Amino acid sequence: DAGVTQSPTHLIKTRxxxxxxxxxxxxxxxxxxxxxxxxxxxxxxxxxxxxxxxxQRGNFPDRFSGHQFPNYSSELNVNAxxxxxxxxxxCASSLDRAPWQDNSPLHFGNGTRLTVT
Amino acid sequence: xxxxxxxxxxxxxxxxxPVELKCNYxxxxxxxxxxxxxxxxxxxxLLLRHISRESIKGFTADLNKGETSFHLKKxxxxxxxxxxxxxxxxxxxxxxxxxxxxxSLTVIx
Numbered sequence: 278d279a280g281v282t283q284s285p286t287h288l289i290k291t292r293x294x295x296x297x298x299x300x301x302x303x304x305x306x307x308x309x310x311x312x313x314x315x316x317x318x319x320x321x322x323x324x325x326x327x328x329x330x331x332x333q334r335g336n337f338p339d340r341f342s343g344h345q346f347p348n349y350s351s352e353l354n355v356n357a358x359x360x361x362x363x364x365x366x367x368c369a370s371s372l373d374r375a376p377w378q379d380n381s382p383l384h385f386g387n388g389t390r391l392t393v394t
Numbered sequence: 395x396x397x398x399x400x401x402x403x404x405x406x407x408x409x410x411x412p413v414e415l416k417c418n419y420x421x422x423x424x425x426x427x428x429x430x431x432x433x434x435x436x437x438x439x440l441l442l443r444h445i446s447r448e449s450i451k452g453f454t455a456d457l458n459k460g461e462t463s464f465h466l467k468k469x470x471x472x473x474x475x476x477x478x479x480x481x482x483x484x485x486x487x488x489x490x491x492x493x494x495x496x497x498s499l500t501v502i503x
Binding site (some may be wrong): 321 | 403440
């Protein structure tokens, strides 16, 4: 089991450009969440995808968008990049469970390091 | 609003000494609390969760609702415990995890 895989590992973009990050969830998982981790900070929730739809969104602008495919993999797109978007972007997968069941913890990928110049 | 606070950015202890990493949260409902750990050059991984009430690698954490705390403890620190530790909270409504800023633990041989 490869766990959560993310690509690319590193990326350098110029301000104003657009970027797409990719994530394959852990085998058996159906839910994908994206987090942004700035230097010296903890991960911050961007959004979560389940059944190919955005189920919940954090406090991020519309420049951040995503997609989930039928095989549960996901993409994070960021438009009109700003210098402040430079961060480690983490993908985390989990298994959606019924309300009476224990929540599934998050399984993280290694992240994509995005640098905006 | 900051849901999770980890007051110590850096913590150093000697091998064999007890260690406590502090975590306080702000939430009025029934949250689920987690500790995640990131060892050098590895991905962020779950260490333990409060509902499991288990000890992982000698670590325990008790949810104290009165003090809104979820401190991580280990009686005898080992060198391999050196890592970055993040406390995280999941609200009983919603799917978002809130992470603290992390505590970097160094165990001195």
